[in-house]
Amino acid sequence: MTDVDLLIRGARVFDGGGGAPSVADVAVRGDAIADVGPDLALRAAETVDAEGLALAPGFIDVHTHDDAVVLDPDGMAPKLTQGVTTVVTGNCGISLAPDPRAGRPAPTPPLDLLGGAGAFRFPRFADYLAALRALPPAVNVAPLVGHTALRARAMDALDRPATDAEIAAMRADLAEALAAGAIGLSTGLAYPPARFATTDEVAALAADVAAKGGLWTTHMRDERTGVVSAVAETIDVARRTGVRTLISHHKCAGAAAFGLSATTLAMIAEARKTLAIDLDVYPYTASSTVLLADFARDSARVTVSWSDPFPDAAGRDLSAIAAEWGVDAETALERLKPGGAIYHQMDEGDLRRILAFPPSLVGSDGLPRDRRPHPRLWGAFPRVLGRYVRDEGLLDLATAVAKMTGLTAAALRLRDRGRIAPGMKADLVLFDPERIADAATYEDPTRPALGVERVVVNGRTALARGALTGDRAGAVIGA
Ligand SMILES: [Zn+2]
Numbered sequence: 001m002t003d004v005d006l007l008i009r010g011a012r013v014f015d016g017g018g019g020a021p022s023v024a025d026v027a028v029r030g031d032a033i034a035d036v037g038p039d040l041a042l043r044a045a046e047t048v049d050a051e052g053l054a055l056a057p058g059f060i061d062v063h064t065h066d067d068a069v070v071l072d073p074d075g076m077a078p079k080l081t082q083g084v085t086t087v088v089t090g091n092c093g094i095s096l097a098p099d100p101r102a103g104r105p106a107p108t109p110p111l112d113l114l115g116g117a118g119a120f121r122f123p124r125f126a127d128y129l130a131a132l133r134a135l136p137p138a139v140n141v142a143p144l145v146g147h148t149a150l151r152a153r154a155m156d157a158l159d160r161p162a163t164d165a166e167i168a169a170m171r172a173d174l175a176e177a178l179a180a181g182a183i184g185l186s187t188g189l190a191y192p193p194a195r196f197a198t199t200d201e202v203a204a205l206a207a208d209v210a211a212k213g214g215l216w217t218t219h220m221r222d223e224r225t226g227v228v229s230a231v232a233e234t235i236d237v238a239r240r241t242g243v244r245t246l247i248s249h250h251k252c253a254g255a256a257a258f259g260l261s262a263t264t265l266a267m268i269a270e271a272r273k274t275l276a277i278d279l280d281v282y283p284y285t286a287s288s289t290v291l292l293a294d295f296a297r298d299s300a301r302v303t304v305s306w307s308d309p310f311p312d313a314a315g316r317d318l319s320a321i322a323a324e325w326g327v328d329a330e331t332a333l334e335r336l337k338p339g340g341a342i343y344h345q346m347d348e349g350d351l352r353r354i355l356a357f358p359p360s361l362v363g364s365d366g367l368p369r370d371r372r373p374h375p376r377l378w379g380a381f382p383r384v385l386g387r388y389v390r391d392e393g394l395l396d397l398a399t400a401v402a403k404m405t406g407l408t409a410a411a412l413r414l415r416d417r418g419r420i421a422p423g424m425k426a427d428l429v430l431f432d433p434e435r436i437a438d439a440a441t442y443e444d445p446t447r448p449a450l451g452v453e454r455v456v457v458n459g460r461t462a463l464a465r466g467a468l469t470g471d472r473a474g475a476v477i478g479a
Contacts, residue, residue, distance in 0.1 A: 004029045005459060007044035011055035011430060014398050016406030016419040021398060026055060028426040031458040031473075035422055050430055053453060054397070057405040057418050058085025058427030059381050062280045063217075063248055063363025065089070067096040067143075068115045071131060073472065076138040078366060080468060081448040082381040083429030085457045086417060086477065088363075090144030091248055092219040093151075093188030096120060097128035098173055100149035108152050110191050110290040112338055115369055116308075125177035132476050139457060140427070142412060142478035144217060145177035147187040147205060148194045158193040162201050174208055183412065183478040184215030186248070189230075190223060191292075203237050210243035215412065217246040224254045224298055231264045235271045246411060247279040249365050250354050251346050253287060254298030258347040265357050272359065278411040280363040281354045283383045285346040286442070288367055288374035291339045293330050299343040302329070303442065305370040307339030314371040340367065342374050342442065355384070356394055361408045375445040379438030382449035386437035397433060414478055426459040 006028040012021040013036065025040040026033060035042065061079060064087040069075035079087060089095070094111050099120050101107055106117045114120075122128040125145055132141055147170075154169040155162060162170065174185060185205055188194050206216045216237070220230035231247070238245040247268070252260045271277050288305060289295065296302045302318040304310075313321055313336055322332035333341075354360055362384055366377030376383075381404060388394040395403075409418025416425045429452060436451030448466075455463035460473035 001043065002045045003042040004034050004044045005046065006456070007040065007042055007047045008050050008055055008428070008430065009047060011050035011053050013420055014054060014056045014401040015421065016057040016402055016409070018398055018402035018406065021054070026420060026428070028456065028459050031426055033420060033422055033424050033426050036420060048430070048454065052432070053430050054433045055420065055428060055430050056401045057420055058429050058455065058457065059083045059404040060086040060088070060408040060412070060414070060418060061364050062088050062246070062361050062408050062412070063091050063282070063365045065091060065094060065113060065365070065367055068119045069368040070137040070139070070141050071135060073135065075368065077448070077468060078368060078378045079139055080455050080463050081378070081452060083431060083452045083455055084139060084381060085427035085429070085455060086140040086142060086414070088142045088144060088412065090146050090182070091186045091217055093146040093148030093186050093191065093194050095144060095146035095149045095186070097122035097125045097145070098149065098153060098177065099123050100152035102153045108158065108193050109338060110188065111148060111152065113290050113340060113367055113369060124180070125182055126180035129181050129476055136472055137474035138462060138472040139474045140477045141474060142183050142414065143181065143476065144184050144186045144215070145174060145182040147185060147197070147202070148191065150174060151193060151197065158196065160196050161198045167201055167204050170205060171208055174205055178209070178212045178214055181476055182214070184217065185209045186217045186219070188219040189221035190219055195221070199233055199237060203240050206237050206243040207241040210241045214244070215246060216243045217248050219248045223251050225257045227252055227257055227260050228263050228267070231267050235267065235275065235277065238271070238275045238277055244276040245278070247277065249363065250279045250281050250360070251287065252350045253345045258350060261350040261353045265353065278359060278361060280361040281351070282363060282365045282376050282380050283351065283355060283388060284374070284376050285348055285351055286342050286344045286374065287346065288342045288365070288370070289340060291333050291337050291341050293333055295343045295345070296329060296333055296341070299345040301344040303342040304336060305340040305342055305367065305372050305374065307336040310336055311371065313339070340370050352394055355388060359407070360403060361411060362404045373445050375438065375440035375442055378440035378446055379449055382436045382451065383438035385431070385433070386451070390433065412478060417477070426456055428456040430454040
């Protein structure tokens with residue numbers, strides 16, 4: 001006879017609320033946390049001695065492009081090995097559903113960063129969620145629907161503002177997605193297919209999201225020298241519609257924009273006095289997305305992460321490829337399309353300022369489709385806990401954990417996630433705070449993180465002693 005399924009004994013428990021840890025036992029029954037306290041007198045089917053280790057709520061990756069890879073039964077190793085138990089999909093305007101091709105043979109970039117034409121096989125958002133639930137996934141999925149996907153469905157040409165009829169079509173698709181279980185809408189206004197969307201077009205959709213209590217996440221119109229006006233536009237939409245707003249992967253890209261985070265964070269702090277505005281950040285000074293000439297122009301170095309016509313270009317610098325071909329970098333970039341790249345274009349000072357800003361959340365923005373991905377895919381969370389907490393002291397461990405768990409769950413309105421307390425869902429990560437570190441680098445980007453001992457998703461062990469169990473206990477959550 002046992003009282004509980006799993007008993008984790010003697011860990012330093014960081015409950016996700018940002019306060020000091022305490023040494024306690026944590027008991028799990030079914031998919032929930034049954035009890036938390038010192039020396040629990042319970043008989044357990046499995047007991048884990050966790051003395052010397054840290055126990056936190058499973059990390060919530062608030063910014064992912066995992067829409068397709070969550071459907072792959074073996075696809076979540078990059079996240080589980082970091083201690084991630086929940087991913088938010090559909091960011092930057094890019095979602096796998098509803099099918100954005102609308103008669104086009106291939107998805108319009110940047111939608112193709114999720115996969116090729118074959119990946120886009122869900123006519124409606126409900127079809128996508130049905131496939132996820134049938135699998136089920138190895139982690140929890142909180143899905144967003146992408147504005148660019150809706151735009152590509154509704155419009156024959158994307159280089160202009162939408163008409164009233166096209167906005168009505170987008171609103172109908174948005175309503176279907178929200179009813180099916182999307183937690184909100186994302187926009188990717190910096191990308192060509194959404195750049196011509198007016199603020200009014202965005203606000204029309206955001207108002208529908210607000211009416212359903214949903215979330216709007218935005219890869220803003222400009223993350224370079226125009227980042228200040230982009231933050232102003234974002235705050236304007238939030239104020240006009242009342243939508244809960246999350247600024248994605250906040251950054252100041254290109255040398256001319258370095259230092260502007262002092263201004264943008266002050267604007268966000270002021271807006272937060274009256275509006276629900278959050279932000280996320282990944283702990284690297286290089287960005288990554290599809291091949292875009294204007295991104296390359298502002299970058300000190302550009303490394304190709306994938307290319308359909310030239311697969312072997314992945315991992316090579318654009319400048320070296322251009323020199324070998326005897327062309328300029330922009331010509332080489334055009335020849336490599338469709339493809340993606342890593343853009344070294346940020347300043348460490350801005351990154352540190354944004355990461356240390358109390359409301360900021362940690363997301364990976366990892367790109368699982370890429371042949372030579374940005375190392376954030378495999379390393380974002382341990383990099384914060386290793387490099388920025390232990391090695392550099394930028395944050396304390398409890399604060400960093402809260403940016404991955406409790407604060408994130410609050411921003412997403414995930415009421416039974418992100419905290420260690422009786423009754424909460426049993427998403428947990430046990431790690432060694434002295435050893436946790438990212439091992440993935442730009443040169444070797446798929447090395448699993450170090451120091452993560454055990455990961456529990458909805459009460460079931462997904463990773464033990466550093467090895468994946470293959471169990472898939474994730475759920476579609478949030479709505
Ligand atoms: Zn983005």
